[in-house]
Amino acid sequence: MEAVPLSYGLPEEVEVASYHTRAVERWGNNGTLIHAIDQVAEEVPVAMVYNGISHAVMLATPMSLEQFGLGFSLSEGILHSRRELYDMEVVKRKDGIELQMTISQERFVELKQRRRNLAGRTGCGLCGAESLQQVLRHPKPVACDRRFGPEVVHTALRRLSQMQSLQTLTGAVHAAVWVTANGSIAYIEEDIGRHNALDKLIGTLAKNSVDLKQGFAIVTSRASYEMVQKAATIGIPMMVAVSAPTCLAIDMAQRAGLTLVGFARGGGHVIYTHSQRFVDQQKPS
Incomplete structure (x- = not known):
């Protein structure tokens, strides 16, 4: 079936549908059969590439990819701030998508020292860590006095x-x-x-x-x-x-x-x- 893309602000040449339509046979509780069209979420391999070196491959929905690359880099401690990400290019490959990021030399040196080879899955975000120390990172305590009802x-x-x-x-x-x-x-x-x-x-x-x-x-x-x-x-x-x-x-x-x-x-x-x-x-x- 033809893909129906959602808009997420990527250049046209790398646009990938976030869901596809599929012909299905839908059975009801009373045993009736209906031929129908279903919308199915897409998942594609997305490679996080830093200064030309592939670091992680995640299976993800191909939307908000630039936000994904930046957020992953920050939440994994690869970057300490947004300013350390100099450039990002979303590149569509035959077997998936590469997020080709250029980061500061200091952060790149740290990344190579970690020697982490992560293979991400939808149900496990820690697969591939090489040591317990890499898994059990300890962020600085959150400083916020705001209260919410x-x-x-x-x-x-x-x-x-x-x-x-x-x-x-x-x-x-x-x-x-x-x-x-x-x-x-x-x-x-x-x-x-x-x-x-x-x-x-x-x-x-x-x-x-x-x-x-x-x-x-x-x-x-x-x-x-x-x-x-x-x-x-x-x-x-x-x-x-x-x-x-x-x-x-x-x-x-x-x-x-x-x-x-x-x-x-x-x-x-x-x-x-x-x-x-x-x-x-x-x-x-």
Whole structure:
């Protein structure tokens, strides 16, 4: 079937559809068969290439790719600031896409010293790390005294489902969103991989010079260790997940000073770390 691309601001010559249509046979509960057209999310290999050296290959949805490259570079500690990324070219190859980035010499030397060969997957963001030290990075503690009311979280959650355009079409992608202090969703990014969606959001925040002390992130997934590590690395003060966190994620959030909230749905939520950023919490009797 013909691909139906979504616009994401890439040059025409490297445009890749974020979903495709497929002919399917849809069976109903009563045993009826309907021949229909379905929208299916695309996933392609995306290589992170720094100064000509391929560092990581992630399976991702081919949209917001420049944000993806920048966000991955920052959240993985490859870059310390956006200014250290001098140039990025999105190059379509036969078997996937390369994000060819030119970074500062200092950061490139550090990257080579790490000797990390990462092969990313949609369900595992740490595959390929060579040592425990590479996995268990310890970001600086998040410095933010901003407090948020619970109603702000749930206002954003109610709005979120209406803004997930690719999820509405395909039912296959995660979202990561940036929420302001009044519950407005300022930015949303989608991807088949929850880590990728967060990286895209981080890249969007950096590109727009967003003050991270004035909002928080929501992810439509569980909160894994790496998700918390990525958020803490760039200084996000609070991350809200619609599903559960892991023990390692909770421990990381506690050490990093990040407020971690899980099971945020249906008007309820669970605060796992640093509840001081929530105001008007009902005290237990």
